[in-house]
Amino acid sequence: MSNALVIVDVQNDFCEGGSLAVGGGASVAAGVSRLLTTEPDRWDHVVATKDYHIDPGAHFGDPPDFVDSWPAHCVVGTPGSEFHPDLATERIEVIFHKGEHAAAYSGFEGHTDQGECLADWLRRHDVDQVEIVGLATDFCVRATALDAAEEGFRTTVRLDLTAAIGPETADEALRAFSDAGITTQGTPVIRAA
Ligand SMILES: [Zn+2]
Structure with a gap:
């Protein structure tokens, strides 16, 4: 069996200067890159x-309620949808796109260009263990981690390589991780954008 790092939504619009910026987003991008450099053999697979x-x-x-609706972000073809420049992308084997025509918080709702979903891709590569990092702790990381556990993957969230939108929703995410049997490491970055 093998393991995979799943990098969630480290895109310009979710980092400082983006349309839906999460405070600390850029530092998460740099931190993930640092980890990939210092521990290159830690993962058999790296996906985003x-x-x-x-x-x-x-x-x-318009206006957004910041619960179920949001300012426009990560629109296909715009710089905001690109990975943050501080994210090292060399190791990323495959990208799962999500949300083309409806909200999609979980990476498990995403698919490759060939239409393969994340769970199928991981199973096809004998992955049984995933580590999750990225943005934001309390929304897309949360949904991705809960789905990973639900799909039967042994799941760890590297909270120190995630950033959250707010302290209350971050606490809720931490409780949900614990209830789902998800391992966590560190604490999320929480800071004003
Ligand atoms: Zn979105």
């Missing part, structure tokens, strides 16, 4: 997800 919106309907709000 991207929030990738064409017309996601009510996921974009």
Whole structure:
């Protein structure tokens, strides 16, 4: 069996200067890159997800309520949808895009260009263990980790390589991880964008 690092949504719009910035997003990008450099053999596979919106309907709000609707972000073809420049992308084998026409918080809702979903890809590569990092702790990392556990993968969230939108929703995410039997390491970055 093998393991995989799943990098969730480390995109420009979720980092400082982006349209839906998470404080500490850029530091998460740099931290993930540092880890990939210092521990290159730690993972058999490295994959990433991207929030990738064409017309996601009510996921974009004007005005947004910041619960179910958000400012426009990660629109396909815009710089905001690109990976943050501080994220080292050399090791990323495959990208799972999600949310083209509806909200999709979990990377497990994503698919490759060939249409393969994340769970199928991981199983095809004999992955039984995943480590999750990225943005944001309390939304897409949370949903991705809960789905990973639900799909039967042994799941760890490297909280020190995640950043959260707010302290209350971060606490809720931590409780949900614990309830789902997910291992966590460190504490999430929580800071004003
Ligand atoms: Zn989105």
